[in-house]
Amino acid sequence: MDFGASPWVTYSTIFALFLAIIVRAMTNHRRRRPNLIGALPHRSIHELSKKYGPLMKLQFGSFPVVVGSSVSMARLFLKTHDPAFAGRPKTAAGNYTAYNYSDITWSQYGPYWRQARKMCITELFSPRSLDSYEHIRSAEIRRLLRSLFDAAGRPLLLKDHLTTLSLSVISRMVLGRRYLDPTAEDQAAPPPPVSTEEFKRMLDELFLLNGVLNIGDSIPWLNFLDLQGYIRRMKAVGKTLDRFMEHVLDEHIARRVKEGENFSPRDMVDVLIQFAENPTLNVKLNKSSLKAFSKDLIAGGTESSAVTVEWAIAELLRKPDIMKKAAEELDRVIGRERWVEEKSLQDLPYIEAIMKETMRLHPVVPMLVPRQAREDVVIDGYDIPAGSRILVNTFTISRDPSIWEEPDEFRPERFLGREMDVKGHDFELLPFGSGRRMCPGYTLGLRVIQSSIANILHGFSWRLPDGVKAEELNMDEIFGLSNPKKVPLVAVAEPRLPIQIYNMSS
Template identity: 40%
Template sequence: MIWIWVIVSLPLLVYLLQPWINNNKKNLPPGPTGFPIFGSLHLLGEFPHRDLYKLANKYGPIMHLRLGLVPTIVVSSPQAAELFLKTHDLIFASRPPHEAAKHISYDQKNVVFAEYGSYWRTMRKMCTLELLSSLKINSYKAMRKEEVGLLVELVREAAGGKTAVDLSAKIWSLSADMSCRMVLGNKYMDSEFDERGFKAVIQEAMHLTAVPNLGDYIPHVAPLDLQGLTKKMKAVGRVFDDFLEKIIEEHIECKDSEEKPNDFVDVMLSFMGSEESEYPIQRPNIKAIILDMLAASMDTSSTAIEWALSELIKHPRVMKKVQKELEDVVGVERMVDESDLESLEYLDMVVKETMRLHPVAPLLVPHASMEDCTIEGFYIPKGSHVIVNAWAIGRNPFAWTDPEKFFPERFEGSSIDLRGRDFQLIPFGSGRRICPGMQLGLTVVRLVVAQLVHCFNWELPNGMLPTELDMTEEFGITTPRAKHLVAIPTYRLHKY
């Protein structure tokens, strides 16, 4: 019996090891050797971005390791990032097959995980024109003002009673309300989505999308679901699908209503069955894109705001300096207006420094090489996954002085920005796959941080010192705080 098993399994074993044997003959970038079949998966723990940073310190800024059967290139320096995301951008503009995106994002029909090609270009263009253009972003200015004003009122009530505020929960709720109004045309209660609420389900989806999955790296074992991840992915996918079906049905029922203005969902539905688009737009496409816009706008903005306020509370010197700038520019008689943001130079430095230390997506979204190529003398095989470690780049000691220190003044007189041109700071990525919602995200982050810092002083509860604030993160595609940020507000404006 054992000889039969050996005869049957030996060809499969040779097939699985063939890429490993062939690639070892090439001049791959340096990296850990790993085990046959499993590669270096065992080296990735609870926080893969930190594990890969430590490995890069040993093997270099362009590192090769096999994750299962997949050749993986890890990029950990500004210079290396420029080579992959600018010099050879087209070669690495695609996305690899992704089990989570298959089950949650309708077989990768969304913008974030779609393979590079005409479908992706068409969907990205549609999203940019209908939701993320400067014109569209400005059209939602009154809505943002209204929602931020409601948040300030809620916090002000707590300030009157010297009550601690769960800032993480308040910020998430604000982000969800703004996202739903922009994308869906209406706000929705958590209970209308799922008993766990928007935040819990979206953060579970973000975690499932980022956690190393054997099915992605050893496709032959994917049907076995050895980690139980596929079962969870399908469950999350069903929650999203039920909610999005409800949204689409609501919009179809109200499509002839003259009172209801067209929103993003209406625009997407108008393309369904139309010949205007190069691709036939059906419900799965529409749901994938809606989910993309919702998850990205909710989770990324709230995470960035949460970390910015955490760093300001932890560093009272910086908080006072931001408040002083706000007093000089805005005064203490009114709230911050979006038109004030361009004059708040120090606040801009604080946002940059926050995103340097806490990039919303620490490993960005993986790229995939579409052909063999050579970079810096290293062979990069077709089909390689490319991981750009933005978290490591933000801590690169050759790019930053005292990289672990929160010091916004490092950007004083500097031309470094967040828009993908300066590769030492790429929280939104760069090149063709740069985040299309960058402008909207930065507007929301700056406005909310400015408003909460201008309207309130903040102190930690129970006599906790700023230096004692827990800054532990929780890993996913985004890395929010592991523990909610809770602080006591004191209203500081003279009027309003």
């Protein structure tokens, strides 16, 4: 009897390898090809919606994908039938970068997710909690302004400064100290297992991989081949992330044990640990849950603000007259002898309009995180079967000429005197989504984004490096879970306030 491989196994292996070679060649081929979905899926689907309308069904491998690309469709998916579409598809990203769907973004709709959402609303992002951390945000923005002042007159990579700001704010609020940019008082603590630059690269990779169209997510039986190499990268970034989160939790749990009944939360991880110890929880939280929630807080809070502020300054460099109007408002309301505090933001409608216009033209998440139908639903007369994946293309909504005059133009004035918020109530503008699964940390994001834009414009005049014309500025984006600039912005900052204003301690 021959105990070698059967012909079926041999043929299957050969077929799988042959298929892998063909698909990989198609994926990597650089010549133009007639694919409906290109490297920027939100733009491809935008073009399709202009031809086929605001409600489309696409077929991604084994799964039907229903796309809503209008205000009315967004309202039906995210409000009218919100519970029916509150599910999440199980993707490789959710598995390998979110502790097997344990975070808030990728966890399935149910008791676990509802408990996590309640924790965010009542504990982590309540107005009381955010107000208690205002001194941290203020201090870190001062550090940003000082770093820009030190680099004044020279071309600088703005995203680096903005990411450092975001990481420092989030690190101090969530983790209790600057893990990745320590000050003297932090030096006594054990260093984290990743460097600052490694952590920044990890965050960029995390957002890219959580938004890619992985072939195995659409054709599950091909997943083991990892035809695009995405799963390998997801596993690698997941391991790096886990090393860091283990370090953080071990430190916090050790302090919790040491202090015993005298334990008092100092940061959001402490709040999470205390929450997990509550004996009345409907669903018990384990260490993976705590790491997954902490990852959401760090990644979400860092990426959205840095990306949005970079886009804002890039647009303003192309429209100096708008930057001039912003400076005039700041001088009139704030004066030239102080920085902008959060309490003053409500008195700066033009700065708020710049923020909203940036979020309209460059939504951080151009297609909201995919949802999944939990039951059969009829939408606009069409049957949407349970299990269908749902995409809401905010990129198309924000460019709808029936809503926005000259939709491709950066015009903050369109928001002056127009009652429209970015908190999920007005479906014309949904940078954070809407309904049950909208971003729970949007209130923090708004504070950091608006305060950053206001202070950056108040403290500095901005220009492009010598020899670079505004019309030459690259405004292409990269598609992922977020939508950053493809070519990072390089600009020159020149101080515009009295010199003593910049003499700030960190």
